Amino acid sequence: MLSKNNSIVLSKLKYRDNDLIVKCYTEQRGVVSYMLRGVLKSKKGLSKTVYFQALSQLQIEENYKPNQSLHFIKETKFNYIYKSLHTNIYKSAIVLFLSEILSNVLKEEEKNEDLFHFITASLQYLDNEDQFSNFHLLFLLKLTRYLGFLPENLDNDYAFFNLESGVFEASNHGIYSVSGENLTLLKRLLGTSFDALHTITIKAKQRQEFLNMLLYYFELHLGSFKKPKSLQVLNDVFR
Template identity: 45%
Template sequence: MIINSPAIVVHSLRYGEADLIVKLFTKTSGLRSYLLKGVLKSKRGKIRSSFFQPLTLLEIEAVHKDKGTLERIKEAKISKPYLTLHSDLMKSSIVFFLSEILKNSIREEETNKDLFEYLETTLLWLDSHDNIGNFHISFMIKLTQYLGFYPDLSRIDSEYFNMQDGYFQKNDTNLYCVKGEHISKLKEFLGTTFEESMNIKLSKTLRSRVLNVLLLYFELHLHEFKKPKSLSILNEVFE
């Protein structure tokens, strides 16, 4: 079956001397993997390796056999070119980090247009704004809405955040109940707009602690989720 779809580059991996295996989140068919033969040596083809930088927005024409094997891309082009995302050091560090988050979070080969539109909208926002220190935190929190484990806010005034069950409570009942200034800051992100969350004041230490809580929260709610390898680079950039 031939499909035409917007797509977001989630991950790419060199295969042999000239091939790439790329993982794309498509608007019409969910997460798909493709084999791009000879793309690393081709200079005049319709498909270029430069198209497959992390989180690039593409328009693709592809052949899907739907047999659980690697699919084939016939044509690809950048649909909405970024101006700063891959050239600004802080933004590119965020991009590498979030591409790993998505690689470890999105599993299904199912259409999820709401998630696709969320990703596209927020990436374009990141590209066009400079006040981005809290972007990755707000991105991850709102991502949980689309993945099905956004925290229950009905008792948000309670002191403890029960990461295992995803709600706030008055008492410490398990190893994953946490409280403290970083949890108070986490609460500020919940229920705010994306733009408002950029103005939440965080020290370097608090930002790191909030992020670590979120990463553990993802680990608890997503099977086989792993901390991104790029986390150390992200922390260095924010120092």
Template identity: 45%
Template sequence: MQVTTKAIVFSSLKYGDTSLIVKAFTESDGLKSYLLKGILSSKRGKLKTAYFQPLMQLELIANHKNKGTLETIREAKPIHPYKTLHTDILKNSMVLFLAEMLSNSVQEQGSDTGLFHYLQYALDWLDHSDPEPNFHILFLLNLTKYLGFYPDNEYKNASYFDLQEGMFINAPSLNPILEGKTLENFKHFLGINFDVLKTVHMTRKDRQELLAKVVLYFGLHLHGFRKPKSLGVLNAVFN
């Protein structure tokens, strides 16, 4: 079936000498994988390699068989050409990290317009704002709303947060927990939007410690989750 849909690129993997396998989250059908034959050798085709950089927002005309096999794309065009995401070194390091997190987190599923519109909004916000070193932490915590494990805020004044149970507790458990300064920093991100990120202040060390715990939180709640290789690159850039 031929469809016209918006899509956000999660990853591109070289296949053979001339082709790409692209994983993208579509507005119409959720997560899809496409085989783009010969795109690396063609200079005059309707598909350009540059369109399939991480987190590019595209409009696709695609063939969806919906049989669990690789789909095909007939045409693609950018719908929100970025001004800074792929040129600013801090933002680009975030993009690479978040694209890998999304690729490892969003499972095979049908259409989820709420998640799609959240991704659109967040990426557009980052593109049009000054580099914000805490953006990726809030992005990931907000993402858990759509993945089904956003932290339970009922006992927010408790002394610990149980990462396995996703809730605040008054006494430490045997599960991985947040406590002390890391817990206080964690609380700052709950219930806020991107526009107030500048009010959240952390040292580089505290940010890295909290981010490591957030990645662990994903790993505890998502079957088959892989720790992103780009995490080390992101931390190095922010050093």
């Protein structure tokens, strides 16, 4: 069945000599994998691979068949053409990191239009923003809402945050309790929009420590979560 589906490219994998398997997060079907036959065989085919860079926003005309693991693409065009996301070395590091995160955490083969629109709008914001060194922190924190473990914000005057339970608490509960600078930054980011993110200044060391805390938070709440291989690249770029 031919149909059109808005998509975000999560990853691509070379298959055999000339084929690619591309995993996308789509507006209508959640996670879908597509087989691109022969795209690495000729210059004409190779030119098509420009569409499938990490986190590209596409409109795909697909040949979708229920109960199959791989589907096929008849036609592709950009839904949004990035100005800087794939050319700015700092933004490219964020893109690499977030594409690995999203490929890891997005599993469902069912639509979630709110999540899809959050991702596309956030990436367009990043594409147009000049101050973005803390973008990935706020993106990950906001992503927890859609994954079901947004930090409980009702009692954020408390002196600790429990990573295991996801709530603010009045007392320390050992290895899962967050306090100090990470707690202060967590509270600030929870009350911040992307448009106001530039008002928060974070030193490189604290940014890395807070990111490590967020990744541990993901590990605690998502059993299959793996720390991204691209984390070191991101830390090196924003050192």
